[in-house]
Amino acid sequence: MQGLVEIRWHGRGGQGAVTAAKMTAELALGQGKHFQAFPEYGPERSGAPIVAFTRVSDEPIQVYAGIEHPDIVVVLDPSLLSVVDVTAGSPDDAIVLINSDLPPAELRAKYHMKGRKLYTIAATKIAVETIGRAIPNTPMVGALTRITQLFPLEEIVAFVRADFGKKFPPKVVEGNVNALTRSYEEVQGE
Numbered sequence: 001m002q003g004l005v006e007i008r009w010h011g012r013g014g015q016g017a018v019t020a021a022k023m024t025a026e027l028a029l030g031q032g033k034h035f036q037a038f039p040e041y042g043p044e045r046s047g048a049p050i051v052a053f054t055r056v057s058d059e060p061i062q063v064y065a066g067i068e069h070p071d072i073v074v075v076l077d078p079s080l081l082s083v084v085d086v087t088a089g090s091p092d093d094a095i096v097l098i099n100s101d102l103p104p105a106e107l108r109a110k111y112h113m114k115g116r117k118l119y120t121i122a123a124t125k126i127a128v129e130t131i132g133r134a135i136p137n138t139p140m141v142g143a144l145t146r147i148t149q150l151f152p153l154e155e156i157v158a159f160v161r162a163d164f165g166k167k168f169p170p171k172v173v174e175g176n177v178n179a180l181t182r183s184y185e186e187v188q189g190e
Contacts, residue, residue: 076137
């Protein structure tokens with residue numbers, strides 16, 4: 001994807017949506033791109049619906065507001081689909097990536113989703129199996145990478161090893177690397 005790419009992240013407090021938005025921005029920095037990443041503040045309690053935003057651009061970014069017409073919508077918690085209109089304002093050709101075990105066509109039918117390019121990834125399942133915790137943010141970044149090709153997978157793996165290696169033990173770092181690569185391979189689209 002070229003030019004300005006706007007991503008809106010929907011999740012619940014504690015799922016890592018803000019961290020994923022920031023991780024995507026840091027990856028953009030490593031690619032020499034311009035970026036913004038910020039949350040929309042509200043009730044920041046565990047389990048509350050939250051929204052975060054990321055902008056990635058080849059040129060300086062002159063917009064300083066929330067993203068109302070996202071090119072990409074990332075949903076970390078599928079229960080939000082019955083509570084929040086996650087696709088509000090997104091164009092018909094937007095990419096929608098949802099953390100779900102369901103195939104895209106089944107999810108589309110279940111929630112009566114029209115238009116847009118729909119992708120799913122069982123991010124929570126992958127996180128539990130690779131990291132040992134039900135935090136889907138790292139697998140969602142891996143799936144997003146595959147769909148958009150914003151960043152080469154090797155660079156994300158190198159970033160996670162370097163950045164996470166400063167904060168976490170090797171087992172956690174490698175679990176996150178496995179989550180990224182597995183979701184990169186397993187994401188489904190229609």
